[in-house]
Amino acid sequence: MTSGVAAQPPAQIGRPARIRGITIPSSLQLQRVPVGAVLLTMVASGIGIGWSILDSFPFYGVVAMGLLPWIPLFFFEAAWKYENYGFYAILGTFTVLQLGHLGEHTAQVTQLLIYDGNLAKAHGIFGNLDLELVHFVWDTGVWLGLLLCTYKLGFRNKWLLVSLLFSSLHEVEHMFLFYINRTNLDFYQHGGFAGIMGEHGLIGSPLARPYLHYIYNFFVVVPLVMAFWDESKHAYNVWLAKALPDMTEQERVSVTQQLQRLRVQEGDVLVQQGDVADRFYIVSDGEVEVVREGSQGETRVALLGPGQFFGEIGLMTAKPRTATVRATKDSELLTLDRDAFLMLVTRSQGGAADLDAAMHTRLAELQLLDKQSPA
16 A cells, blocks of 8 residues: 555546647547557567568468557546446447458459459458358348447438438348349359349449448548548547436536546555645546544544545635545546636536536535534
């Protein structure tokens, strides 16, 4: 156990970045994984690619070795975002997987152009998975995933509805293909693989099957990316919402961009009774205890877990800290500095009401505790 104030300063997790005049929402930035880990992953990926090429891996093996080191990094970042942004992280993971799916279709179409339309040489990157069963299972999962996203996010996101429309058309195509593949293999092998809208298909069009399915996928993925981009502008921290439930959505989005992440170890002191108040805290993981120091020693006032906050009294009254707060286990907290906190109180009527109510309740509890304590 340590006993001093947590040494590491809070890590910034908000503040949208700007790239060539385009504002990148904070939720799209790396917030859990440090930059050093990204650089190490890049090196590991490069080594994997180089080694697999020297060892004469097939093309899909080279790509797999390049992608493999990124999986843990992606998992940790996605897991943190799910804990802090909820369903938004699932939408993001779904979007990334679909970008990979579009990449597979793009690779196949590129191979067709290189090999003059020879389908036998054009199976995308992971050609071993170019099976009707795999296509059906994957695209059914995509369709169900989009239905779930639409259900969770409602009908406010029009891009998501466009993606669902084209996914539904794509799903009908694959349902037909899978059915004839399983019930009439001879018909499937002698032209039935064109499906419904493919060239010489049941209805038919000028497009051969690979190009048709590329277009289907393109109009599923591009609107999905736009939908995710729009949701990124509305993403807010779920622990902030739980702590201050009366804030509006736009206020939550704005304050989320000012949050900083602080990781502490068991025993670290975050707030010392009597010190000048300079920061507001929300617990997002772990647990902290609030203790009151008196002539008879320490008295535990409260245990605070995820979604609960502290530090508002000193900031709102401009008085020294009224209690000491330390971590009872390894924890993660979201913090606002004094200026960001006072801006919240000034601009958010609902947030100010939540904080004011909590402050008066806690002050009353402390006064009662002081009266009960022996002189």
